[in-house]
Amino acid sequence: MIKELITSLVILVGAISLYCTLGFMDDPRAATFPRIIIVIMGVLALALLVQSILMKGVKGKAGLQQTSVAAKGGSGAGASFPFETVITCFFLIIAYFAVMEWLGFYFSAFLFFSATTLILGRNDLTVRKGAFRVMAAFIFTAILFVLFNVILVVQTPKGLFV
Amino acid sequence: MSEFLHYFPQALTFTNLLVLLVGTFGGLILGATPGLSPTMAVALLVPFTFHMDPATGLILLGAVYTSTVAGGAISAILINIPGAPANIATLLDGHPMAQQGRSQKALYICFISSLIGGLFGMVVMILFTPPLARIALEFGPSEMFWIAIFGISVMAGLSSGSIAKGLIGGMFGLLISTIGYSPLLGIPRFVFNDVLTGGVAIVPALIGLFAIPQVFSLAEKLNSKIVQKRADFQPEKGILFKTIAENLKMVKALSIGSVVGSIIGIIPGAGGQVAGLIAYDQNRKFSKRPESFGKGNPEGVAAAESANNAMVGPSLIPLLTLSIPGSPTAAVLLGGLLIHGLFPGPDLFISNASITYTFIASLVLAQFAMCGFGLLLSRYSYMVMSVPNLFMIAAVTILAVYGTYSVQNSFDDVIVMFTLGTLMYIGNKFGFSAAPVVLGIILGPIAEDNFLKGKLIADTDVGAFSYFFTGSMNMVIIFLCVASIGYSIYGEIRAYLKVKAKEKIQ
Numbered sequence: 259m260i261k262e263l264i265t266s267l268v269i270l271v272g273a274i275s276l277y278c279t280l281g282f283m284d285d286p287r288a289a290t291f292p293r294i295i296i297v298i299m300g301v302l303a304l305a306l307l308v309q310s311i312l313m314k315g316v317k318g319k320a321g322l323q324q325t326s327v328a329a330k331g332g333s334g335a336g337a338s339f340p341f342e343t344v345i346t347c348f349f350l351i352i353a354y355f356a357v358m359e360w361l362g363f364y365f366s367a368f369l370f371f372s373a374t375t376l377i378l379g380r381n382d383l384t385v386r387k388g389a390f391r392v393m394a395a396f397i398f399t400a401i402l403f404v405l406f407n408v409i410l411v412v413q414t415p416k417g418l419f420v
Numbered sequence: 421m422s423e424f425l426h427y428f429p430q431a432l433t434f435t436n437l438l439v440l441l442v443g444t445f446g447g448l449i450l451g452a453t454p455g456l457s458p459t460m461a462v463a464l465l466v467p468f469t470f471h472m473d474p475a476t477g478l479i480l481l482g483a484v485y486t487s488t489v490a491g492g493a494i495s496a497i498l499i500n501i502p503g504a505p506a507n508i509a510t511l512l513d514g515h516p517m518a519q520q521g522r523s524q525k526a527l528y529i530c531f532i533s534s535l536i537g538g539l540f541g542m543v544v545m546i547l548f549t550p551p552l553a554r555i556a557l558e559f560g561p562s563e564m565f566w567i568a569i570f571g572i573s574v575m576a577g578l579s580s581g582s583i584a585k586g587l588i589g590g591m592f593g594l595l596i597s598t599i600g601y602s603p604l605l606g607i608p609r610f611v612f613n614d615v616l617t618g619g620v621a622i623v624p625a626l627i628g629l630f631a632i633p634q635v636f637s638l639a640e641k642l643n644s645k646i647v648q649k650r651a652d653f654q655p656e657k658g659i660l661f662k663t664i665a666e667n668l669k670m671v672k673a674l675s676i677g678s679v680v681g682s683i684i685g686i687i688p689g690a691g692g693q694v695a696g697l698i699a700y701d702q703n704r705k706f707s708k709r710p711e712s713f714g715k716g717n718p719e720g721v722a723a724a725e726s727a728n729n730a731m732v733g734p735s736l737i738p739l740l741t742l743s744i745p746g747s748p749t750a751a752v753l754l755g756g757l758l759i760h761g762l763f764p765g766p767d768l769f770i771s772n773a774s775i776t777y778t779f780i781a782s783l784v785l786a787q788f789a790m791c792g793f794g795l796l797l798s799r800y801s802y803m804v805m806s807v808p809n810l811f812m813i814a815a816v817t818i819l820a821v822y823g824t825y826s827v828q829n830s831f832d833d834v835i836v837m838f839t840l841g842t843l844m845y846i847g848n849k850f851g852f853s854a855a856p857v858v859l860g861i862i863l864g865p866i867a868e869d870n871f872l873k874g875k876l877i878a879d880t881d882v883g884a885f886s887y888f889f890t891g892s893m894n895m896v897i898i899f900l901c902v903a904s905i906g907y908s909i910y911g912e913i914r915a916y917l918k919v920k921a922k923e924k925i926q
Contacts, residue, residue: 261850265585265850265851269588276595276610279610283607283609284607285602285605285607287604287605288602288604288605288607288609289609290872290875291598291867291868291871291872292595292598292609292610295591295594295595295598296595298587298591299588299591299592299595302584302587302588302591303588305584306582306584306585306588309582309584313916339640340639340640340642340643343639343640343642343643344636344639344640346639347635347636347639347813348636348842351635351817351838354817354821355821355834355835355838358821358831358834359831363821363822363825367818367821367822370814370817370818371814371815371818374810374813374814374817375810375811375814378639378642378810378813379642379808379810381643391810394811395814398811398814398815398818402818402822406822406826410471412471412826413826413829414822414825414826415825415831
């Protein structure tokens with residue numbers, strides 16, 4: 259109920275804010291189509307709000323809502339959300355983007371692959387496993403390099419390395 | 421049919437055949453890999469087709485689309501996790517067969533039935549697509565606008581548990597498509613940052629919305645204590661020909677599967693999941709031994725797999741003729757068509773007949789390649805299950821970045837891709853699905869362009885209401901939109917009442 263309430267309110271506030279920005283457009287005709295879409299979004303957010311109020315208190319309601327993110331794979335339903343792992347993954351990707359243009363696509367990809375497998379998999383890390391993961395990173399990057407750089411000659415960000 | 425036969429040899433050129441075989445092989449592996457969805461696999465491949473000629477690029481996407489559906493059965497049978505929603509019915513009897521030490525037989529039946537169902541579906545597609553495309557020739561801006569809205573309404577109902585959330589997703593996608601310069605007036609809209617000046621291109625959106633949530637979702641499962649049940653794989657020697665003979669005798673299961681799959685495939689939005697489950701259920705009802713279903717009956721696997729593959733061809737009929745994809749993967753395929761400058765509709769079968777019929781011919785060939793590779797891979801398929809999630813996280817992220825960057829050599833696209841993907845991951849947590857958003861982004865320009873054209877015509881003629889809301893074809897499409905949304909609402913209310921009744925009993 260609270261989740262649905264927050265969702266509909268966030269969408270409603272977002273829709274109102276976007277609607278306000280339409281007034282700043284140089285030609286109002288350019289805003290015709292977005293205006294209709296935003297109004298419909300607002301109405302749908304209200305519908306969601308009404309729906310969440312009408313369906314409140316149903317314990318099994320989660321069963322009505324399917325998320326598509328994990329169409330496969332047994333998710334950890336019932337387990338606590340692994341916030342630390344997900345946020346680490348997020349910052350590893352940000353770090354990868356930050357160094358990509360500076361170090362070059364392939365070298366940064368190698369570093370990212372190694373760092374991800376070593377840091378996210380640190381719970382069961384041994385010297386042997388660590389070496390295997392770095393080797394896997396090297397082989398994966400080498401395949402990418404040969405396929406895209408040598409065979410297909412595709413342009414990628416070039417930095418200090420490749 | 422004559423056009424199909426005329427262009428068939430073009431699918432047999434060395435390059436096209438090579439791409440077809442590589443795509444089918446890769447698709448089977450991607451489909452079988454737990455954690456990689458077929459939709460994401462096709463989305464990641466779209467940018468790779470840029471460097472190919474349109475027909476070859478589409479052959480790659482089509483081959484992967486076909487084979488990922490069949491490949492998904494491998495994980496359904498061996499580890500009880502459907503590779504795609506389309507494979508849910510397969511695990512009902514496939515996994516019990518594997519638990520009884522008959523994994524290989526289950527896999528053989530799966531691929532042979534997939535071939536039979538897939539070929540039946542392709543015949544339906546070849547016969548029905550051109551006539552339907554000719555009907556689309558009559559469509560003006562108002563009909564095209566409603567068709568775009570119908571596509572979004574169908575996907576909204578299909579992909580989310582809540583129709584309101586699905587439609588909000590679709591509207592959000594339409595809104596994203598308006599970022600950048602207005603098509604008719606050249607006025608900037610929603611350009612809050614320089615990164616957005618060029619708007620949001622289809623490929624970064626496709627990759628971001630499907631791949632990045634999957635990366636985070638894989639990260640979530642890294643330390644999961646849940647142990648996946650993995651059936652012991654016991655290769656059996658010399659059972660191939662025996663299984664083929666046995667499989668071909670399952671005429672009832674294969675017929676029910678193929679016919680149900682084809683009918684469900686034509687209905688936009690119904691999807692392979694529904695096809696597989698209905699075919700499975702009907703087969704059980706008509707069986708002399710209904711009690712054996714769910715306990716490892718090969719006929720259950722045959723019905724489910726022939727149905728979900730029979731659905732592939734017919735699901736492309738509304739896509740190729742009316743721009744309405746039958747499934748999320750078909751929506752990505754639509755993106756692939758558009759970036760090659762191919763617009764669904766009659767033009768596809770007239771001006772671009774060579775590309776279109778070569779693509780259709782390759783889909784027929786892909787069925788044979790899928791079956792051949794599937795039978796060969798069956799002995800080694802358990803190895804695919806062993807790829808650690810850690811490696812998948814790193815590999816998918818790198819491929820997503822590469823695929824996005826290579827389109828326009830733009831780092832801005834990478835930022836857009838990651839931002840959309842992160843937002844989608846959060847949206848997933850609140851019950852939103854990527855498919856309607858993607859379809860909104862893809863169909864947005866078509867909807868806006870036709871809406872504005874229609875409005876111009878209406879302003880000088882009968883007025884906007886009469887132009888958009890009257891006329892037999894408009895009324896039919898509007899009725900379909902309302903029916904699609906109404907049916908989803910009805911389904912939600914029914915599910916809600918069921919839960920409420922259950923709670924009362926408890």
